[in-house]
Amino acid sequence: MSLPVEFEYHSLWATKQMNFNVKTAAERRLIQLNELVEIRMDAYENTKIYKERTKALHDKKIIPRDFAANDLVLLFNSRLKIFPGKLRSRWSGPFRIKEVMPYNAVVLWDREGKEFTINGQRLKPYLAEYDTIETSLPLEEPQAA
Template identity: 75%
Template sequence: MPWFSEIANYLAREQEPLKFTGNDKKKFLKDVRRYLWDEPFLYKQCADNIYRRCVAEEEIPGILFHCHGSNYAGHFAVSKTVSKILQAGFWWPTMFKDAHSFISKCDPCQRQGNISKRIEMPQNFILEVEVFDVWGIDFMGPFPSSYNNNTTPFHLVYGKPCHLLVELEYKSAWAVKQMNFDVKPTAERRMIQLNELDEFRHMAFENSKIHKERTKAYHDRKIIPRTFAANDQVLLFNSRLRLFPGKLKSRWSGPFTIKEVKPYGAVVLWSHDGSEFVVNGQRLKPYLAYTEIPEGEDVSLGEPPRA
């Protein structure tokens, strides 16, 4: 039964709907005033005072395809697609919702666009438990060439030479004699300072954890939440096309099937030849199933089903 069967039966044969009491009755009588039955079609008076034919559910995919996905449609967004449907003289209650769902599953539309900051992966921070527990290195550059100017990149950046510490000699006995001739009180004070240092480390760890949790929450609040699972279909962004873009060539390849989702944003994919490879999850986006109507197939928009 089409969605407008109760309205058509009421206008054609004055047959009341099943739920014709209370607020449902008031709403139905209010809505039915804007419909016109001209056998065998039902028309709806839209906001621009133009009557458009109401279509059944089985006709909607064909209309959406011809107004969005065909060669002459142009793959426009939701508003433009609905505008074409209205210009063609069709109407149904959930046009915008159905158009959005259809466009989100359109294969050519899913292969458009670029990677933005909003589709980054969630932040994973690192906490240092012990001193020198985690070593890191920062890369800087590019630096100006130091050829024939007798200087170093460090001097070009900071304006002073770099001195690396090679060896440090600490004469503990000499320092004890100079600063404090009594070794026992000095050792006791040093033990107290070491115990106090453990407390400092504990507080520093807690403060660092709180700060990084806030930083992660601030970062993740600005990105689009995405979750991947095994056997999901995804599209892979080809970053090489950023440097060498082809004319009218999509930057998204696939679809690929996810084999495994690893921690910290790594995702294992199955390739088309059966092999597997690991990519960054930031370069992926979900691929929705797409049901394509073959080009040249006729979609009947004639006799609607009897109400």
């Protein structure tokens, strides 16, 4: 148990220790503040370097999608997620591009010649020839050998 007199003595002793060398304590505190500023600047530079490297890595993997009129494209069907099919592709098409509008909007023709406008981010180039596409494959019974 500590008495008020002892408590007063300890606080006086602590105050005396802290204020013993005011000039050196102030200099030490200034040095610590300057070191803190240097550490913050190093952290800022490291963060900047990290962000630049991450952006370069991301940009390297981006495939530019520049579409022109009469190109063949596949359209991503985002509604297929509601009714998932294990082997069903989410890409439908191919569609022919009629016109590329500003802000990545694209006007497409379907097989019947109808036009519709969609966002260009939902497209990817179709690499096969349009004439070689078959609409359905006939299924036949296997031949007995």
